[in-house]
Amino acid sequence: MRFFVMMIPDVYKRPVPADFAPPADAVEKMGRFNEELVKAGVLLAGEGLHPPEKAARVSFDESGKPTVTDGPFAETKEAIGGYWIWQVKSREEAIEWARRCPAGSGDVLEIRQVFEPEDFGPDVARQERELKEKIGKNK
Amino acid sequence: MPSELSLTIDAVWRMESAQLIAALARVVRDVGFAEEVAQEALVAALAQWPTEGVPDNPGAWLTAVGKRRAIDIMRRNRRRAEKHRLLANDGIEEPPELNDRYDVGDDLLRLIFVACHPVLSKEARVALSLRLLGGLTTQEIARAFLVPEPTIAQRIVRAKRSLSKSRVPFEVPRGEERARRLPSVLEVIYLIFNEGYAATKGENWVCPQLCEEAMRLGRILSHLAPEESEVHGLVALMELQASRFAARTGVDGEPVLLLDQNRAQWDYVLIRQGLEALAKAERLGKPGPYTLQAAIAACHSRAPTSEQTDWVRIAALYAALTQLTPSPVVELNRAVAMSMAFGPQAGLEVADPLTRDPALRRYHLLPAVRGHLLEKLGRHHEACAEFERAAMLTQNRRERELMRKRAGAIPPNNLCGPK
Known part of the structure; x- marks a missing residue:
């Protein structure tokens, strides 16, 4: 099974300068952790994200009309600082990997399982495939 | 607890x-x-x-x-x-x-070479690798291969005993010995993958757990032996093939052929990984059989639509593969690529001599391919017979239905004659 793992860093809880980049030693430590994930055959993807100051949001009202808001967003307490996609055998394995992350004080890792067709049971898996096929055709 | x-x-x-x-x-x-x-x-x-x-x-x-x-x-x-x-x-x-990863890595590489040692039978190597390298229980291995648990347990016990008896040294082979033994390791990983990828006799087309295990072992190996081009080639091949899991079966569980697959359902995370591994393999030297097969798979992965597939390149890659590992099955694939690149007649010219190959006498894909090419050339009568033959030869129920359907889809004025 696959997990989408979000890093919610303490540093993004407060405003950071637009040219913010994480300190070199933190990057190095995280690089070593990523190396471990790669060696174990677990890491499928992973990237760090620029601060929310540079983000934009596209939100939709009832009529489906989009509105664009530039970051930072006043109401956000937790912003994602990076993500991984891990291929593991169980939720516990993902947690075990997360426990080994060299995160800083106040950082949080959130682990979310990626839906796969089997998760829905045969009927829903079928519906989902039909839906995906439709989406594919409409493209 | x-x-x-x-x-x-x-x-x-x-x-x-x-x-x-x-x-x-x-x-x-x-x-x-x-x-x-x-x-x-x-x-x-x-x-x-x-x-x-x-x-x-x-x-x-x-x-x-x-x-x-x-x-x-x-x-x-x-x-x-x-x-x-x-x-x-x-x-x-x-x-x-x-x-202390350097040392651990060396130990692990030794273990991989020992678990896949040629003194062991293929089945023993597969079971032992899943047990020792994948950390799977005997029960899990038995379930994945649909065999009774005691069979696997026995297989593992015997394998361990043969290793002791043959005094297989716990070491990473070097030089020529390594070149000789690496294929045995890669073969085991690919066997595990294929066991998951195509349950040829079963009702189901995909059994992803073994595939995931094989890909994981491949990735681990690619970091323990980063200088081995074929290791990256195998990883690329598995990831590119696995990227099509979701698209391989249709709404009712029927097989969907590569060119008919909805590419929106392909797994682009795996495709990216696979293309990266392929690039590494190609940088490391003359491509071996796994790298060539991965390169072929990559031609499909890179094409945004099936019409945009680079068939000329695929045909050339199959020709290189035939040179390296002559096989009628590879030749049959080359026939398909040739037909896509240069028309059905060019394909048929490669496929026809294969009908005389005893190895393919009962291979359902040969009549399936010939049927397809003959149909394109308007030789409906012959095409229909080939589809019927393919339906008769295949072990897979879904595939049989597909072949019957194709035989039935021949225009009415070209109905099959009596057989």
């Missing part, structure tokens, strides 16, 4: 067992014995962790317990002189650091 903790211990076992067995095997010089000691360390963890909690560094904990246990057993079993030699060499006083 709370089930949550047992799941955590399962997870730790999966993450640590291969390295643990590898480290112990370096000390005790016997893979079977190392595995038993590792199991005992696991039993100790199951007894202690529920009350004392999971240690901060579970891998180091397991290794320390395992080494102590190994020494105890050897002390009991071995002659005094040998015992002293082993004790002098391994330094159990200091439990090894988990982050």
Whole structure:
């Protein structure tokens, strides 16, 4: 099974300068952790994200009309600082990997399982495939 | 014991067992014995962790317990002189650091080569690899291969015994010996993958667990032996093939051929990984058979629509593959590529001589391909007969239905004659 793992860093809880980049030693430590994930055959993807100051949001009202808001967003307490996609055998394995992350004080890792067709049971898996096929055709 | 903790211990076992067995095997010089000691360390963890909690560094904990246990057993079993030699060499006083990765990597590579040693049968290598390297239980392996558990247990016991009896050294082969033995390792990984990829006789087309296991082993190996082009080639091949899992079956579970697949359903995370691995393989030298097959798979992965597939390149890659590993099946694939690149007649010219190949006499894909090409050339009567023959030969129910459907789809004024 696959997990989408979000890093919610303490540093993004407060405003950071637009040219913010994480300190070199933190990057190095995280690089070593990523190396471990790669060696174990677990890491499928992973990237760090620029601060929310540079983000934009596209939100939709009832009529489906989009509105664009530039970051930072006043109401956000937790912003994602990076993500991984891990291929593991169980939720516990993902947690075990997360426990080994060299995160800083106040950082949080959130682990979310990626839906796969089997998760829905045969009927829903079928519906989902039909839906995906439709989406594919409409493209 | 709370089930949550047992799941955590399962997870730790999966993450640590291969390295643990590898480290112990370096000390005790016997893979079977190392595995038993590792199991005992696991039993100790199951007894202690529920009350004392999971240690901060579970891998180091397991290794320390395992080494102590190994020494105890050897002390009991071995002659005094040998015992002293082993004790002098391994330094159990200091439990090894988990982050001592260089050494751990070497141990693991040794374990991989031993588990895939050519003295073992293919089945034994597969079972032993899943057990020692994948951390799978006998029950899990048995379930994946749809065989009774005692069969797998027996297979593993025998494999361990053969390794001891043949005195297979616990080492990474070098030079020519390595070049000779690497294919055996790659073969095992690809066998595991294929077992998952196509259940040729079953009702289901995909069984992803074994595929995931094979890909994981491949990725681990690619970091332990980064200079081996074919390791990256195999990883690329598996990831590119696996990227099409979701698209391979239609709404009713029927097979969907590559060119008819909805490319929006392909897994672009795996495609990216696969293309990266392929680029590494190609940088490292002259492409071997796995790299060539991956390069062919990549031609499909790179094409945004099936019409944009670079068939000329695929045909050339198949020609290179035929040179390297002559095989009528590869030749049949080349026939398809030739037809796509240069028209059905060009394909048929490659496919027709194959009808005389005894190896393909009962191979359902040959009539399936010829049927397709003949149909395109307007030779409906012959096409229909070929589809019927393909339906008769295939072991897969879904595929049989597909072939029957194609035979039935021939225009009415070209109906099949009596057979």
